[in-house]
Amino acid sequence: MALKFKNSLTGVKEEFTPIQQGKVRLYTCGPTVYNFAHIGNFRAYVFEDLLRRYLKYKGYELTQVMNLTDIDDKTIRDSQAEGISLDAFTQRYKDAFFEDLDTLRIERAEEYPAATDHIPEMVEMIKTLKEKGFAYEVDGNYYYRIDKFDDYGKLANLDRDGMKAGARVASDEYEKDSVSDFALWKAWDEKDGDVYWETELGKGRPGWHIECSAMSMKYLGEHFDIHTGGVDNMFPHHENEIAQSEACTGHKFVNYWLHCEYLIVEGRKMSKSLGNFYTLRDILDKGYSGLAVRYLLLATHYRQQLNFSLKGLDAASAALERYNDFVTNLGEFEGGESDGSAAGVIDKALAGFEEALDDDLNISGALGVVFDFIRDINRLRTEGTLSSAERDKALETIEKFDTVLGFAQEQEQLDDKVEQMIAQRTEAKKNKDFATADRIRDELTAMGIILEDTPQGVRWKRKV
Ligand code: AMP
Ligand code: ZN
Numbered sequence: 071m072a073l074k075f076k077n078s079l080t081g082v083k084e085e086f087t088p089i090q091q092g093k094v095r096l097y098t099c100g101p102t103v104y105n106f107a108h109i110g111n112f113r114a115y116v117f118e119d120l121l122r123r124y125l126k127y128k129g130y131e132l133t134q135v136m137n138l139t140d141i142d143d144k145t146i147r148d149s150q151a152e153g154i155s156l157d158a159f160t161q162r163y164k165d166a167f168f169e170d171l172d173t174l175r176i177e178r179a180e181e182y183p184a185a186t187d188h189i190p191e192m193v194e195m196i197k198t199l200k201e202k203g204f205a206y207e208v209d210g211n212y213y214y215r216i217d218k219f220d221d222y223g224k225l226a227n228l229d230r231d232g233m234k235a236g237a238r239v240a241s242d243e244y245e246k247d248s249v250s251d252f253a254l255w256k257a258w259d260e261k262d263g264d265v266y267w268e269t270e271l272g273k274g275r276p277g278w279h280i281e282c283s284a285m286s287m288k289y290l291g292e293h294f295d296i297h298t299g300g301v302d303n304m305f306p307h308h309e310n311e312i313a314q315s316e317a318c319t320g321h322k323f324v325n326y327w328l329h330c331e332y333l334i335v336e337g338r339k340m341s342k343s344l345g346n347f348y349t350l351r352d353i354l355d356k357g358y359s360g361l362a363v364r365y366l367l368l369a370t371h372y373r374q375q376l377n378f379s380l381k382g383l384d385a386a387s388a389a390l391e392r393y394n395d396f397v398t399n400l401g402e403f404e405g406g407e408s409d410g411s412a413a414g415v416i417d418k419a420l421a422g423f424e425e426a427l428d429d430d431l432n433i434s435g436a437l438g439v440v441f442d443f444i445r446d447i448n449r450l451r452t453e454g455t456l457s458s459a460e461r462d463k464a465l466e467t468i469e470k471f472d473t474v475l476g477f478a479q480e481q482e483q484l485d486d487k488v489e490q491m492i493a494q495r496t497e498a499k500k501n502k503d504f505a506t507a508d509r510i511r512d513e514l515t516a517m518g519i520i521l522e523d524t525p526q527g528v529r530w531k532r533k534v
Pocket of ligand 1: 099100101102110111112113114299300301302303330331332333334339340341
């Protein structure tokens with residue numbers, strides 16, 4: 071079956087053909103590490119996780135790159151407000167981001183390049199753009215000349231005639247009605263404090279858009295398969311990435327652009343500036359699991375807006391419970407007398423799951439198929455008309471689905487974590503670091519784990 075994506079560049083659903091057979095190169099715009107990401111941001115990353123996992127399910131070898139924007143207007147502003155170095159400030163939010171990825175069971179990309187590690191690559195690109203006449207300098211600032219790039223506006227469908235010639239914009243983010251020459255390099259000024267690089271372009275720092283052009287091409291080559299982000303990235307960020315990259319290389323940058331719609335709250339985009347946001351941590355504190363958040367964010371098609379509510383989270387938790395109960399009950403079932411219908415149920419489910427996801431990642435269709443499968447196999451199990459061989463086939467099928475969905479509770483992983491924490495506590499006690507030992511025990515208690523110190527060592531059990 072052919073995999074199809076709706077390509078934002080053409081506006082139509084297209085069959086997916088990678089540049090190199092069997093391999094996919096994917097760039098996903100990553101977080102600006104100036105705060106804890108909110109669950110609106112995570113909607114985009116969960117969508118990209120679905121894309122990643124399904125490409126692997128289809129047998130593609132994948133290279134995914136996600137950048138970390140650790141230098142821009144916002145990181146500078148907020149690190150200075152706190153009075154700490156840019157590095158120390160962004161490191162805190164990088165760490166939190168990776169922790170949250172794990173909580174949401176988002177698979178790791180192959181590379182996470184940080185912008186501050188790639189300044190020379192950005193400088194090289196800007197120099198090339200200047201040589202080719204696409205960039206110009208004003209008082210140490212470098213701007214991109216959008217007039218010179220005939221295709222400017224092709225992603226965001228801009229009306230070129232309406233553009234103001236000669237206007238310039240210094241900030242990284244702006245609206246379509248102020249489309250203008252944008253900053254590639256910003257000369258140092260006082261409000262940047264000690265954040266600057268001395269380069270051939272002078273003393274300063276890069277603009278946001280050049281970061282993604284330079285890092286994507288470094289790790290994925292000048293022409294790669296898929297580039298994604300939230301719909302708000304389409305303009306100006308992705309439009310500018312195309313302009314920078316294609317002007318530099320003289321050929322096409324990316325074949326397929328996929329954009330994820332907003333997570334909304336009472337009709338408005340969830341965002342930091344509106345103040346209507348929840349971080350993942352806020353939601354965990356309310357007693358919801360990371361998996362419930364994953365389910366909620368995943369279950370709506372990525373090109374549809376998703377309205378966030380706690381009621382929706384309750385429904386997601388209930389669906390997850392049904393899913394995991396199915397796996398547990400089936401695993402414990404000894405097998406009965408086959409009535410011969412399981413093979414048909416399994417084949418239909420596998421075909422339906424793929425057919426739905428092949429269609430531009432139609433996840434609601436795919437989940438419909440999975441829950442029909444659960445209902446049908448549950449019926450065979452409770453009627454005792456499922457053999458042990460069919461039970462095993464059904465378990466294999468749900469495991470296969472789970473490589474894409476990532477909903478199964480992993481008991482073993484949890485056990486490993488507990489064992490590891492107990493070992494750390496024993497070590498702390500040996501070193502007479504009782505404060506750490508107590509802290510670890512409190513953390514374990516919060517996880518519902520009870521410890522017993524016995525002469526044979528520490529034993530643990532789960533609170534029931
Ligand atoms: P930022 O850290 O603001 O650059 O955003 C990181 C990613 O989250 C980008 O891909 C944004 O498009 C995406 N994003 C931000 N807010 C939302 C939202 N409410 N719903 C979905 N995606 C969002
Ligand atoms: Zn980007």
